[in-house]
Amino acid sequence: MRAIKGTNFNVYVYPEDHAPPHCHIRYKGQQAESLVGLPLLNLLAGPVPEKSILKTLQANTKRLMKLWEQLNPTSINQTEEQS
Amino acid sequence: MNRWDNLKYQRIAKVRLKGNEYHIEFENGDAVDMPVDFAIPAHVRKFAMEDFTFNSFELIIPAEPFDIEIPWDKIRINSDVEFSRYMAQKAEEQAKGVGERIKLLREKKGLKSLELADRSGLTPQTISRIENGRTDVPYQTLQKILVSMGYDLSDLAGNLDEETDDRNMPSLLRRLAKSGIDAQFLRTKIWPATLHNALSQQRGVLPDMLLNEAASYLSNIFGWTSKEIWSGDDLIIRSKPAEMAFFKRPANSNLNQIKAYSHYAFRLGQLVLNASITEKKFEYPTNVTEFRKFLINHYGEINLDNVLEYAWDLGICVLPLSDSGIFHGAAWNINGKHVIVLKQNTQSHARWIFDLLHELYHVFAHLSEKNTSVVETEELSPFASQDTIEEREANSFANQVVFDGQAEALAQQCVAEAGNIENLKKTISKVSKQTNIREDFLSNYIAFRLNYQGENWWPTAQKLQVTEPNPFEVVKARLENRINLLKLNPIESNLLTTALN
Known part of the structure; x- marks a missing residue:
């Protein structure tokens, strides 16, 4: 899924992709x-x-991280220990 | 460059459906068969596997509610074991990197883990696990931690405008420790007390002036640039003196520590040579007999003062060090000039003299060469199992000077006349008077000899040792007479003074 459209580049984040988050x-061009x-x-x-x-x-780090987690929910442990 | 950095490795050239598999050809000629089951996520019910399309970097399968896009790396990771391993390693490094970065930012703020846990509302265990490189941390958790310190997720990538410049003391200390330079060594030998006190009294972000001063001492010794010191990367000791001529790597020793200390001692040796105001007065002796004869005729009896004086008059500088550890001395030829480093923990003059003579032999053995290096990583003894011919020759030289070539004969005479070990001390004193060979030399030699045979005679031998005045102070006083600290810059002068005190 395209996450950022630049003038001469695009940034994509994919669902069910491999680790690490990227x-x-x-x-x-070529x-x-x-x-x-x-x-x-x-x-x-x-x-x-x-x-x-x-x-x-x-x-756009926050947006990209959020998107990665939405598309790759199994890569993240959603339970965190609150003090 | 890895093959996955290459365009042709990444680019898909052709895709066709072959039964229940997609047959994917890449531009570099690789072909991969990917089962349809692998391509379609389990939760997707409606898809049209025959109607796939592809572009250079992805395979697209129409599905509901969204088309399935499979990038080249996901296809590759299941078929190229090396690529898969590489990514697994990168995943681990990345998680560690996030942990280290958070730790660094925390330390920059002068916060303890517990304080950060308190601020962020997380348990100390969670903070610790993240800092130790846990891999599955939700971004909201990271965000919580960062916001509680006044940072943002984007701060994890650092400042892209600058060269990496982590002016951070805990990080520097960790990297120095990794290179074999521990905090105590820094405190006692590298940084002057005033600088160290100023550094330890500061909390949080340290002023640039202090950091620059701390870095300049490290630069002076180890040759690192300020950029290298604050880069966050490993600090490599590019040590010629440590690389050359290790006779033996002691068992269970930390090679980095030996390298770091050898480099430090070498730098001090350079400083002594630079500060030296002594001129070479005599030609080098051509053999041991000549050396011994000149020493006795010109300086008198064989004692620490006289051997030192002779060494300095030959233009050979002698530097004493008193730190503990695996480095036990060195002889360096630096651009044709000679410096010996003595490092002994005992007060025995006989041991200091033996070591000095041993190192002098190394100097004489390499007179015709330039920039040679001998680093002793084991305590010297006449009976140590030395690995090389030169080490054995150096021991033999020292013994011949001290005992006039009669070491073994005298030792045997003492043992024979004593009859038993209880009488040995008395016999040594008697033989010493008869032969004019000092009893501390004789008792030392015999103690080493007995030790070699499994007998501990050291407590008695120690009673016969000359220990006054303190030999370290004797060597130091001689050095101070022969150098002028004003020839060095203030940092160099501080380094040498700290080493000697």
């Missing part, structure tokens, strides 16, 4: 995708994204 950056971990924005595969793209991801 998003896909798909570039316009370029491999970058798989970027959430929320650290660590590179998992593909080329190093431009800083401006990473900044867009950083500004």
Whole structure:
């Protein structure tokens, strides 16, 4: 599912995807995708994204994390211990 | 570069349905058969598996309420074991990374785990599990923790505008410990007391001035740039002195600690050479007999003062260190200049003299080379099981100087005349008077010899040792006479002074 539409890139988050939590950056033109971990924005595969793209991801971290959890509910332990 | 970074590995070239499997071909020529059952999530009831489409990076199967999109990596992860392992490892690293980052932000705020638990309304166990890299943490929990410290989820990625710059003392201490430099060593040997006190009195974010000063001491010794020190990455000791010439790696030892201490001692050796105001007065002796003869004729009896004086007059600097640990001395040739480091925990002059003579041999053995290094990782003894010929020769040199080549004969004479171990002390004193060989040398040699045979005669041998004045102070006083600290910058001067005190 497309999560962010940029000028020369799009960001996707998929349902029932594999660990760790991540998003896909798909570039316009003949370029491999970058798989970027959430929320650290660590590179998992593909080329190093431009800083401006990473900044867009950083500004949308909460939205991307929320979307990842909605689409991948089994990857998260929803019970947390309250004090 | 991994193959999954490559466009052709990622891009789907062709897909066809083959029975109950999708046959997927990638641009790099790989082909994968993916069962339809795997492609369709269990909860999806209505789908049209024959009407699939695909683009370069995903396979799309029409379904209700939403089409099923399967990205290239999900297809690959089930067919490429290496890729699957890689992702599993990345998942672990990522979870650890989140934990470390939260811990770092907490420490930056000067908060204890309990305080953070209290602020965020979570149990201390939850905080601890997250900081230790739990993998399945909901983003709301992370958000709760971060907001309670005045941060946001986006702060977990750090500041993208700057080079990674974590000016954070707990993180630095952890990375230093990993490199073999523990907090006590920093406190007692690297940072002057005033700096250490100032650092420990601060809570929360430390002022840049203090951090810069702390970093400059580390830079001076280990050659790290400020960027490396605050990067958050592992601090690597690029240590020529430690890499070269380890004669033996002691069992159960921490190699990082030896490396770190060797590098520290090497740097001190460099500083001593830089501060030295002594000139080489005599030519190097060509053999042990010449050495012994010159020593006795020119300086007098064989004692610590005289051997030291001779070493310095040969242009060989001698630095004493008194820390505990596995480093037991070194001889370095630094750009053609020589420095010996002695590190002994005993007060026995005989042991200090033996070590000094042993290291002098290493200097003489490498006169024609430049930038050689010998690091002793075991306590020196005339009977230690030394691995190399040079170590045995160094022991033999020391014994020949001290005993004039008669060590074994004298030891046997003492044992024979004593008849039993109880009379040994008296006999050694007698033989010492007859031969003019000091009784502390003789008793030491015999104690080592008996020790080798399984007999502990050290308590008696220790009674015959010369221990006054304190040998460390003797070597230090000689050094202080031969150097001028004003030739060093204030940080270098502080480092050397701290090492000697």
